[in-house]
Amino acid sequence: MTRPATSFEGPAPRAPFADAFVAALRAALPGVAGPVGLHDPHFSGNEWAYVKDCLDTGWVSYNGSYVSRFESMLVDLTGAGSCAAVSSGTVAIEMALRVIGVAAGDEVLSPSLTFVATNNAIAHLGAMPHFIDSESKSLGVDVAKLAGYLDDIAEMTDAGARNRLTGRRLAALLPMHCFGHPVDMDPLLELADRWKIPVVEDAAEAIGSTYKGRPCGSLAPIACLSFNGNKIITTGGGGAILTRDPELGKRLRHLTSTAKTPHAFEFIHDEIGWNYRLPNINAALGCAMLEQLPARLAAKRALQLRYEAAFAGMNHVSILREPSYAKSNYWLAAAILEDGDVAERDALLKAVQEAGFMCRAAWRLNHTLPMYQDCPRMPLETAEAIQPRLVNLPSAPQLLRTEPA
Amino acid sequence: MTRPATSFEGPAPRAPFADAFVAALRAALPGVAGPVGLHDPHFSGNEWAYVKDCLDTGWVSYNGSYVSRFESMLVDLTGAGSCAAVSSGTVAIEMALRVIGVAAGDEVLSPSLTFVATNNAIAHLGAMPHFIDSESKSLGVDVAKLAGYLDDIAEMTDAGARNRLTGRRLAALLPMHCFGHPVDMDPLLELADRWKIPVVEDAAEAIGSTYKGRPCGSLAPIACLSFNGNKIITTGGGGAILTRDPELGKRLRHLTSTAKTPHAFEFIHDEIGWNYRLPNINAALGCAMLEQLPARLAAKRALQLRYEAAFAGMNHVSILREPSYAKSNYWLAAAILEDGDVAERDALLKAVQEAGFMCRAAWRLNHTLPMYQDCPRMPLETAEAIQPRLVNLPSAPQLLRTEPA
Numbered sequence: 001m002t003r004p005a006t007s008f009e010g011p012a013p014r015a016p017f018a019d020a021f022v023a024a025l026r027a028a029l030p031g032v033a034g035p036v037g038l039h040d041p042h043f044s045g046n047e048w049a050y051v052k053d054c055l056d057t058g059w060v061s062y063n064g065s066y067v068s069r070f071e072s073m074l075v076d077l078t079g080a081g082s083c084a085a086v087s088s089g090t091v092a093i094e095m096a097l098r099v100i101g102v103a104a105g106d107e108v109l110s111p112s113l114t115f116v117a118t119n120n121a122i123a124h125l126g127a128m129p130h131f132i133d134s135e136s137k138s139l140g141v142d143v144a145k146l147a148g149y150l151d152d153i154a155e156m157t158d159a160g161a162r163n164r165l166t167g168r169r170l171a172a173l174l175p176m177h178c179f180g181h182p183v184d185m186d187p188l189l190e191l192a193d194r195w196k197i198p199v200v201e202d203a204a205e206a207i208g209s210t211y212k213g214r215p216c217g218s219l220a221p222i223a224c225l226s227f228n229g230n231k232i233i234t235t236g237g238g239g240a241i242l243t244r245d246p247e248l249g250k251r252l253r254h255l256t257s258t259a260k261t262p263h264a265f266e267f268i269h270d271e272i273g274w275n276y277r278l279p280n281i282n283a284a285l286g287c288a289m290l291e292q293l294p295a296r297l298a299a300k301r302a303l304q305l306r307y308e309a310a311f312a313g314m315n316h317v318s319i320l321r322e323p324s325y326a327k328s329n330y331w332l333a334a335a336i337l338e339d340g341d342v343a344e345r346d347a348l349l350k351a352v353q354e355a356g357f358m359c360r361a362a363w364r365l366n367h368t369l370p371m372y373q374d375c376p377r378m379p380l381e382t383a384e385a386i387q388p389r390l391v392n393l394p395s396a397p398q399l400l401r402t403e404p405a
Numbered sequence: 406m407t408r409p410a411t412s413f414e415g416p417a418p419r420a421p422f423a424d425a426f427v428a429a430l431r432a433a434l435p436g437v438a439g440p441v442g443l444h445d446p447h448f449s450g451n452e453w454a455y456v457k458d459c460l461d462t463g464w465v466s467y468n469g470s471y472v473s474r475f476e477s478m479l480v481d482l483t484g485a486g487s488c489a490a491v492s493s494g495t496v497a498i499e500m501a502l503r504v505i506g507v508a509a510g511d512e513v514l515s516p517s518l519t520f521v522a523t524n525n526a527i528a529h530l531g532a533m534p535h536f537i538d539s540e541s542k543s544l545g546v547d548v549a550k551l552a553g554y555l556d557d558i559a560e561m562t563d564a565g566a567r568n569r570l571t572g573r574r575l576a577a578l579l580p581m582h583c584f585g586h587p588v589d590m591d592p593l594l595e596l597a598d599r600w601k602i603p604v605v606e607d608a609a610e611a612i613g614s615t616y617k618g619r620p621c622g623s624l625a626p627i628a629c630l631s632f633n634g635n636k637i638i639t640t641g642g643g644g645a646i647l648t649r650d651p652e653l654g655k656r657l658r659h660l661t662s663t664a665k666t667p668h669a670f671e672f673i674h675d676e677i678g679w680n681y682r683l684p685n686i687n688a689a690l691g692c693a694m695l696e697q698l699p700a701r702l703a704a705k706r707a708l709q710l711r712y713e714a715a716f717a718g719m720n721h722v723s724i725l726r727e728p729s730y731a732k733s734n735y736w737l738a739a740a741i742l743e744d745g746d747v748a749e750r751d752a753l754l755k756a757v758q759e760a761g762f763m764c765r766a767a768w769r770l771n772h773t774l775p776m777y778q779d780c781p782r783m784p785l786e787t788a789e790a791i792q793p794r795l796v797n798l799p800s801a802p803q804l805l806r807t808e809p810a
Binding site for chain 1: 445446447448452453456457459460463464465466467468492493494495496509520521522525528529531633634635639640641642643663664669670671672673674675676677678679680681682683684685686687690751754755758763764765766767768769774775776
């Protein structure tokens with residue numbers, strides 16, 4: 001199979017490499033008819049029954065029983081003490097940072113290699129990201145490098161850790177489990193404890209992943225999940241804040257509502273509420289999907305193994321594997337190109353998309369985006385080295401089904 | 406029917422009055438089996454079909470076709486130039502204020518007699534409400550009184566109107582159409598224009614209402630709707646920002662997403678996005694309900710007429726009617742008690758609820774809530790006089806159906 005080089009803009013693709021890449025995708029996904037999306041939603045359980053129940057009973061809004069059921073299921077899954085289901089992963093992180101006291105003028109240590117929502121949530125509070133580097137095994141925070149960096153730039157004050165160069169408080173550390181691969185949390189938590197920097201776990205991509213046997217979403221005192229359309233579990237749009245502290249969980253449910261105090265017929269609100277609760281109809285979808293989480297995780301792991309096998313014999317590319325200390329949910333499978341530049345990656349992505357496979361580039365490093373380019377950052381060599389060479393592969397669990405849909 | 410006085414806390418109810426009130430509710434709602442909610446959602450059109458279509462196609466998240474269809478339907482309904490559907494009425498107001506430049510340290514002129522979300526949206530920006538009084542016909546902004554007040558406390562500067570007493574900018578005026586009754590917008594817009602204060606129309610409760618023939622949601626350059634569970638049109642939770650300016654509408658859709666620029670496989674974001682878009686599954690519900698808006702409005706108007714007739718012969722109470730310049734959607738019917746105090750109103754509400762009718766008090770005046778009691782305010786005599794004497798009545802359009810449900 002050859003493609004005419006004239007069908008592409010930019011530099012000519014390395015056609016043999018792209019062809020081999022497409023052949024490996026085809027080998028990993030036998031019998032899958034294209035076009036193949038990156039991670040399309042797919043509903044095959046009780047979704048319609050539960051959603052229909054909401055419509056039939058009229059319980060579509062914030063106070064329905066699926067909301068508390070969804071929260072309970074997430075507590076059971078993660079071992080967290082309490083949960084508040086909200087309207088997006090972004091507002092989950094925003095509220096988690098808010099309740100631990102992050103405020104305007106603070107800095108939050110956060111990866112540059114992440115979906116932009118991580119850093120937007122910081123900016124929503126008037127705080128700013130302080131970008132930190134990733135390491136190449138998990139693609140998450142490079143803890144050893146961060147430790148050295150903090151020794152260089154931070155100082156302890158009565159109000160906590162401070163950036164000596166900017167004078168701003170280092171108000172939180174926000175590790176993100178990239179593509180579902182857990183950050184090496186034990187040394188990270190130890191480092192954060194040494195500097196008295198609160199940790200918020202961005203587990204938006206990591207539902208079902210475990211770190212040394214402990215579920216992501218319970219590794220820090222407060223953690224966040226996302227249920228956006230391309231996630232393993234979706235509620236259309238949605239997120240959740242998990243916390244070990246049941247009192248804090250109650251407070252989060254209060255703050256993410258309109259902060260109304262209970263009364264039979266009066267409207268009394270005792271503080272500023274945010275109106276971020278997840279509607280019942282979305283929670284119903286989430287409940288039905290969570291019931292299928294074990295099967296979905298198993299399918300994704302099997303798909304990962306197929307990619308590993310299919311790409312095993314190919315030069316210049318490797319499939320990213322979970323770190324040795326963790327089990328990943330393999331949210332998005334990732335191929336790392338061993339050499340080449342952005343132009344060659346782009347040519348590959350065009351060729352692969354033309355062949356019917358939705359592969360995509362890693363997110364632009366957030367410190368290069370216009371709104372964040374003046375934010376403080378450590379040297380980001382690893383993120384800068386990996387980002388141009390990383391390609392995500394189609395990863396939806398239903399791709400593994402061989403029976404008719 | 407008598408109730409033992411010992412079944413209530415507080416002062417004994419005016420039992421004959423409560424009995425007459427319940428009798429009037431029963432007369433207005435013949436054949437309705439209790440308990441009767443205030444404004445429960447009810448789905449009788451294409452809700453099932455559209456929501457199931459989302460599940461069947463996998464389009465449950467932000468990019469589905471029901472979102473743009475819902476936005477188009479709202480544009481058609483209101484005559485606005487553009488629309489951005491979002492996850493709540495609160496964030497709709499927050500984003501509307503944000504794009505007109507309201508920022509931390511500003512004051513926004515806003516009613517005290519409103520659902521707290523109006524003022525929470527102001528607080529979310531770090532701005533503060535400056536509470537203004539209502540007038541007794543529409544329960545909306547008392548424009549004449551506001552005009553005199555601004556003459557007393559405001560001054561014009563190069564940066565716009567300023568509160569002379571606090572030195573803060575008067576950055577916006579936020580009229581709210583209370584229970585669906587339109588504010589007298591022409592003099593309000595004239596006053597705002599004189600002071601160069603931008604107006605954001607809080608039409609959260611006023612979908613389908615008209616002012617001098619013009620639809621609410623199109624009376625100011627930018628306006629907000631809510632689709633919370635108890636609204637005439639619900640999406641579970643949701644809201645919309647309407648604007649006359651198609652470019653501003655496009656910018657609002659961009660800002661309420663993740664502000665991603667179009668690209669086949671790269672993630673590039675050109676500013677801080679808020680991730681507030683309405684998911685497709687919620688928009689599908691909204692589309693189906695909007696199709697039924699004319700019938701729902703007609704039923705609500707007929708219900709209002711029944712309340713007017715049923716309470717016509719009763720002393721010490723009157724049913725609030727739409728202002729002469731407007732057609733109200735009669736979102737929530739309201740009875741005004743002509744005398745009595747809060748204790749008597751509470752006794753009435755307890756008795757009425759015990760009889761199976763969910764009537765409720767007006768919202769606590771927002772300037773009395775703990776988080777807003779130190780905010781600036783004008784004398785609020787009318788709001789203070791009306792609030793303790795107002796009782797909302799069951800108002801869902803399906804209450805009028807006489808055929809079996």
